[in-house]
Structures are given as structure tokens and as C-alpha cells.
Amino acid sequence: MGAVGLNFGSPTSGQGFDVTSTVNQIVTNLQSVEKPWKDQLTALQSKDAALSSLGTQLSTLTSDLQALTDFNGTMAYKTGSSSNTDVLHLSSASASAVAGTHTVVVENLAQVSTAATDAVKATDTIAGSITFRIGTGEWKTVNVGDASSDATVAGLSAAINSANLGVTASVLTNADGTARLSLVSKTDGSAGQITIADATNNPTSPTNLSDKTNADDHANLGLAVIQNGIDATMKVDGVTVTSASNTVSNAIPGVTFQLLSTGTSDPAVTPPSIQVVIDNDTSSIETAIAKLVTDYNAAIKAINTQEGKDSAGKPEPLYGTGVAAQIQEGLLTAVSRSFGSNAINSLIALGIKATPAADGTITLDGDKLTTALNSSFDQVVSLFQDSGSFGSEFMKTLDGLGTNSAAGGAIALALKEDSSQETTLNGNVDRQDAMIATQKDRLTTELNLANQILQAIPQQINQVNEIYSAITGYNRNQNG
Structure with a gap:
């Protein structure tokens, strides 16, 4: 110091x-x-x-x-490949997938059920009710004007969506300004089939729609099923497999692929075989x-x-x-x-x-x-x-x-x-x-x-x- x-x-x-x-x-x-x-x-x-x-x-x-x-x-x-990506596109292969080669024949694609009315003026006043069911489920009814919606095609669409009945409703507008009510099932494949109630299949509460502004030429505004719900069908290594969706994850364990076509436009022609290769x-x-x-x-x-x-x-x-x-x-x-x-x-x-x-x-x-x-x-x-x-x-x-x-x-x-x-x-x-x-x-x-x-x-x-x-x-x- x-x-x-x-x-x-x-x-x-x-x-x-x-x-x-x-x-x-x-x-x-x-x-x-x-x-x-x-x-x-x-x-x-x-x-x-x-x-x-x-x-x-x-x-x-x-x-x-x-x-x-x-x-x-x-x-x-895992990695994967398809021999024809125009028919089958491989989306993913998870850890549970096993390396190997599989043969897939796409016989038909899945499609979702849809329905639609005839075209009416978007501002036309409509009346009545729509009754339908999805697959084998219960019948559901929506009255025009439900949930305080306007008595128009758009109002009916809003009421259906608000009720959450297993379909997506929308209004499709044409070039001339007319509109159609469209229903698309929320359930893929045959299980999502839309059935419109009528005097035969549900006589106690059939669909009854009318155009109060301009009388429609077709009963119930022409509401009808446009496309049926169909399951995809394919053969995987010789075994028939169905899928409600074209996104398939139940055919090859751990593998998800997308079906894009059958590979032929002629129903009389046998669809081609597609090779799906799963590798490490x-x-x-x-x-x-x-x-x-x-x-x-x-x-x-x-x-x-x-x-x-x-x-x-x-x-x-x-x-x-x-x-x-x-x-x-x-x-x-x-x-x-x-x-x-x-x-x-x-x-x-x-x-x-x-x-x-x-x-x-x-x-x-x-x-x-x-x-x-x-x-x-x-x-x-x-x-x-x-x-x-x-x-x-x-x-x-x-x-x-x-x-x-x-x-x-x-x-x-x-x-x-x-x-x-x-x-x-x-x-x-x-x-x-x-x-x-x-x-x-x-x-x-x-x-x-x-x-x-x-x-x-x-x-x-x-x-x-x-x-x-x-x-x-x-x-x-x-x-x-």
C-alpha cells in the first residue's frame, strides 16, 4: 500500500x-x-x-x-415418386411408410355432391322452404327468411349457412345478372350425397320454393341434384380400395397421394397401372x-x-x-x-x-x-x-x-x-x-x-x- x-x-x-x-x-x-x-x-x-x-x-x-x-x-x-403424375401425384410419405414399390390402378375419381336451382333475378322475392339431407342423415328444413335473412336467393343462401346443415350454400351469378342457389356437400364422396325432399321421398315436408316476382317455369325453382357424391375406387397391389376423397391416405400405410385422373377418357379402356415407389x-x-x-x-x-x-x-x-x-x-x-x-x-x-x-x-x-x-x-x-x-x-x-x-x-x-x-x-x-x-x-x-x-x-x-x-x-x- x-x-x-x-x-x-x-x-x-x-x-x-x-x-x-x-x-x-x-x-x-x-x-x-x-x-x-x-x-x-x-x-x-x-x-x-x-x-x-x-x-x-x-x-x-x-x-x-x-x-x-x-x-x-x-x-x-421417406421419399416417393409416381410413374405418371398426371394420374397420381404423391403428396407425402411419413415415418411410418415402408420402402417399396406399389402398383395403383385408378378406376374412378371421387366427387362431391352438389345441387342448384334454376336462374332467377337476384332481386326477385322468393317464398317457401327447402328440405334436404346429407347421406342417410336427418332431413333438415330451412324456410325462406329464416334468421331474419332477406327473401331472396342470397338471403336463403345466408340462412342455410347460418344453420350449419352440412352444406356450403352460395350464389352463382351469371353474365346476364341472374343468379342460382348452389349447394355443395361438406362431406366427400357417397357419404355426402345431397337428397332434395319431394312428395315421394319426404312427403311430410317436401321442398317448396317459388319466385313471387317472376313465376318460375319449374317447380321449386328447379332445385335438383347436379352431381352425385361418388367414392374414388382404385386397385392397390390388386386389392380394391375406396376413398371418399381424391386425397388418399388409406391405401398405402404412411403415404398420401392425390388422384388426378383415371388415365383414360374412354370407359371401355382399362386404366393404366401406376407405379408408386417409396424409398428411404x-x-x-x-x-x-x-x-x-x-x-x-x-x-x-x-x-x-x-x-x-x-x-x-x-x-x-x-x-x-x-x-x-x-x-x-x-x-x-x-x-x-x-x-x-x-x-x-x-x-x-x-x-x-x-x-x-x-x-x-x-x-x-x-x-x-x-x-x-x-x-x-x-x-x-x-x-x-x-x-x-x-x-x-x-x-x-x-x-x-x-x-x-x-x-x-x-x-x-x-x-x-x-x-x-x-x-x-x-x-x-x-x-x-x-x-x-x-x-x-x-x-x-x-x-x-x-x-x-x-x-x-x-x-x-x-x-x-x-x-x-x-x-x-x-x-x-x-x-x-
Whole structure:
């Protein structure tokens, strides 16, 4: 701790001294005690930042690995193709789909049931009611003017939609300004068939519509079914399958496709056979494995950097620490192990091996990986997803190295230990700061008082001189 001196010139000058500057010098000396603590805190904070950065990289590696070990993840992705996309378009193949080839013959397309009235003027007043049902459901009746709707085609359409009766009603306007009420079933296929009530099939409440403004030539405004609801029919691998919709998801497990046509406009001609091929999405798997390799190398390079010094020659925050060595050793061991007796029993079998640099990084032979996926797909899946194989063991390694506190991760434990030290050091600094603040207040008070005394000395000397002159008649100011 350095010495602090008072510089106030001659004691009798009355100048005193700079209290603030003097107190600050003393405080600075007292604060020097904190320097080792603060230096340790800085070093710990740098170490924490390096650990957290490594933890983030290991978390990225974990996410990469999860995409490959998840039963519904990248390994389960499927691709599909149709030999005639004008007839059948493949929409999707989920993880539950099984690779293979299927033959599909589209015999007829599904269609939704519709009904419509004759054209009337949009402003014509209409009266009566409409009764219909969907499939084998109950009969539903809507009266013109229901729900306070206007007694027009548009008003009837609004009333039907408001009642939510299983159809979508709309007004179709022609070029000449006339309009038609259109009904479209909300249920696909034969189950959505619209039936209009009449004196035969529902005599107690038949449809009874009329145009009050202009008498219509047809009973009930000509309301009739325009298109019947029909299920799509196809043969899938020789088995007849029906679908209420042209979007078919019940024919090939895990596969959804769209029927676009039968492939022939002549009913007498047998529809063509369409080949639907479902395959493993090896392209996505190759991308996922390449990402795992890239992110693994990034983690290894980050650890290698921590084993050296920065551009100024100072050791990196994790230089010489056990945690850096532990992470490095864990990663190197994990990627070099072999599992089981399959031909694909290690990363080497996938074309992943150490780089010539021998710095812990690895390289991927894309051609070898493609060959492995095409020839031994199930074994590749086993390597990543079987219990006790590479995927599960590497996941345990990452949990044991990273920020997973529940698994006792090395980084998590190191950060916890640092946090404990930081708490102690911050406590020391806080207590020292509190003591310094008390000292500063006391010193400021005492030195202000001393300064006042020094500044008052000339006045006190003058008073003594005046008393002396009064007693002796001798003027010291004139005669010395």
C-alpha cells in the first residue's frame, strides 16, 4: 500500500489542503487490496465464457445426433415418386411408410355432391322452404327468411349457412345478372350425397320454393341434384380400395397421394397401372451426418484453441484445465469406437475417419456413406438407433461432457464450481467496498475539520498579534 502525504505548504499560510484529493488517494490505496480478487474474477469470467461457448457447441452436436437417433427423425424420412403424375401425384410419405414399390390402378375419381336451382333475378322475392339431407342423415328444413335473412336467393343462401346443415350454400351469378342457389356437400364422396325432399321421398315436408316476382317455369325453382357424391375406387397391389376423397391416405400405410385422373377418357379402356415407389430419404440422412461431422470438428477445433495462447502470448482461459482435456478425450473416444459384428459397426464404415492433420478432427467420404446407405440401410439405422450402439453411447458421452446438470455434465460442474468461487470473491469485494465507504466518510469528516483548523491559523495569529500590541504598545507588523 503506498504512502499518502498532505501537501498544504506553510502551516501558517491558511491555504489548507485538498481534502477530496487526499481522501481519494487513501481510498485508492485501500482498493488495491481488491485487485487480486478482481483479477481472479476476471479470469473466472473468461473461463466461464469459454466453457459456455463449448457447451453451446456440444448442445449443437446433441441436436445433430438426436435428429439421427430419433425413431421419427431423419432416419425415418421417406421419399416417393409416381410413374405418371398426371394420374397420381404423391403428396407425402411419413415415418411410418415402408420402402417399396406399389402398383395403383385408378378406376374412378371421387366427387362431391352438389345441387342448384334454376336462374332467377337476384332481386326477385322468393317464398317457401327447402328440405334436404346429407347421406342417410336427418332431413333438415330451412324456410325462406329464416334468421331474419332477406327473401331472396342470397338471403336463403345466408340462412342455410347460418344453420350449419352440412352444406356450403352460395350464389352463382351469371353474365346476364341472374343468379342460382348452389349447394355443395361438406362431406366427400357417397357419404355426402345431397337428397332434395319431394312428395315421394319426404312427403311430410317436401321442398317448396317459388319466385313471387317472376313465376318460375319449374317447380321449386328447379332445385335438383347436379352431381352425385361418388367414392374414388382404385386397385392397390390388386386389392380394391375406396376413398371418399381424391386425397388418399388409406391405401398405402404412411403415404398420401392425390388422384388426378383415371388415365383414360374412354370407359371401355382399362386404366393404366401406376407405379408408386417409396424409398428411404438417403439425401436428408447424408446431409444430417455431414452436419454432425462439421459441428464435431468445430467443437474439437475450439478445444484445440483453448490448449494454446492468444495473439498476445497469454494462455487461453481453459489452458491447462482438466475440463478441456476431459471433453477432448471424451469426444475422441466416442467417435473411434466400434459396436457389434455388423459390417456397419463404426463411423469408419460410413466413411468417417481422422484427418491427416491428426488434430482430432474427422473427415467424411460422401461416396462411401452413399454406398453404405444404399446397400446396408438397416445397419446404418442400427448403428445410430440401437441401444448400446454408437448413437446411444455418443449421446451419453455428450450428456456427461456438456451443460446437462442432471447428468453431471463436466461443463455444468465446472461452471458450478466457478460460480461458488465467484460468489466468495464478490463477497470479499463487497465487504471491502463497504469498509472503504465507511473509512471514506470518516476520513472526509476528520480531514475537513483539520483543514478548517489549518485555514484558521492565520486569523488566530493576527488575533494574538493584536492582543500583544494592545498590551505592549508594540506593533509587530511594522517592526517585525
